[in-house]
Amino acid sequence: MKVSTIFNQFFKCNQCKLTLTSPRIRNNQRHSVSRKIMTEKIDWSRLDPFQIGLLQEQCILVDENDKIVGFDSKKHCHLMENIEKGLLHRANEFLLTQRSKQKITFPNYFTNTCCSHPLYNAMEIEEKDAIGVRRAAQRRLNLELGIDPLEIPLSEIKFMTKFLYKAESSDSFWGEHEIDYALIIHKDIHIDPDPKEIQSWLYIDRQTIVPYLEEQKRKGNPTTPWFQIILNNFLFKWWDNLEDLDAFIEPNKIHRL
Template sequence: MLARLRLFCHRPGIRLVAPAPVPRYAASLVKYSPSLSPLSSSSSPLRRVVSSTPPSPIMSATVTVTEPPRITAENVATLFPDVDTSLAREVLPTAATNPSATQGADELAGYDEEQVRLMEEVCIVLDDDDKPIGSASKKTCHLMTNIDRGLLHRAFSVFLFDSNNRLLLQQRASEKITFPDMWTNTCCSHPLGIPGETGAQLDAAVLGVKRAAQRKLEQELGIKPEQVPIDKFEFFTRIHYKAPSDGKWGEHEIDYILFIQADVDLDVNPNEARDTCYVSATELKQMFEKPGLKFTPWFKLICNSMLFEWWGHLGSPSLEPYKNEQEIRRM
């Protein structure tokens, strides 16, 4: 066959042309954080295969992913000058000594006066392992410009059930700066950098958020502390999540999930909540199906991943294994 081809190609007017080389493409490895992808592990077979492909001299493509640096006690002051790093013990500084509390007033122009005042409260700044590394104003912690660079703080979410196993919901007030008018769980807020609400170890941190939960249930919904004793709150787990509210504000929290079962009297603060209601699990699922209703992102995350399972065990010993989870759930 080859001899015939050569004979054919030597005929007048016939010229054999070598085929053009086919371009080779080489993909450069994009390294992700070990906590996000197994591909960044040096032991990953896929990583070894991709890394061993030599770049083509003909054509190559490079993709670069820039991630914010991991926030630590050593670099937080450099990355975020508004963060007070005087944390040396269990007690964080108060708002009066926090330099970020009064900075950036223009960012709060036009908002409700009381909600602006609350943005001066001091939140607990954390590393990714939930260790306090400083404190900063609520405003500083909720600006997306800081969140996108990794600033993280501590929060809590309370789920209060009555004796009929119905969950108390609130609709956030229109005056709220973040996530206004959205339905959410009973109470969502932050332990403050004040004595009694801080803690570096998990047991101390849980006690701190329980005290903060009792304080905020009264401030938002008028629930008296004696109706929600500290020892009646049950800690379940922590979730680490990030969610924007709009182009300016958002959340980046390690959120402590608390349950409490109690029949309470409400005296709702209209500056905090525009509506409340008790719902069964079935009724809450029906609310989710209504297109006109909006829900906070953390509430939807908790409901979709764990709440309904826990709710089915409420009031039963079978709920016990779900409590006091040590690991942080990364959502």
């Protein structure tokens, strides 16, 4: 029987703190104009309608110390032009997934089990004990992998640490600048992946994951930049200590890698 080790990331968008003054209002107006110009260049007909709809979700804006400063749509958080202006948004086998070709950022890339954003609402903005982020994990695991939330109670979702990262997607329009929360679930589960989110998946062991991802990269299927950070800095340390993960939890630290 396979025991799945699930590493999930849930992102907060981040923006440098700004005071609520008239210059900020003018800045927002300029940003709105530039957003319109940039989005007019995007060929929306090539994008999946379901994924376009998800761009309207409201993400949590934070500063680089993970303090909430506001909210904005997932669309605006992932436009590369806004990222450059400072917008940054929150047998022990591993369940590896490949993002669907319909994904707007990093389509076809291999990545961790599930990735998404907590939303700007009362349930997912709650910060005590990372309860909001863990609720977001339940929601997205259900949406992407068909996992019943009753199978993964919040008490079984272990929040490990946070890291800050920035990357541009292959089309140059979209990108990521985020505070990433790394979460682990270690148990047997039933999955029913949504093909609009995940085109392939497999359980993989510790010895195989790196050569497998290197082979996929040679075939034109690279690894997402955030999962590469996890691979390089956290994955194997956690994998080797699944029965004693509490010793590696760093809830108040933001790794700047």
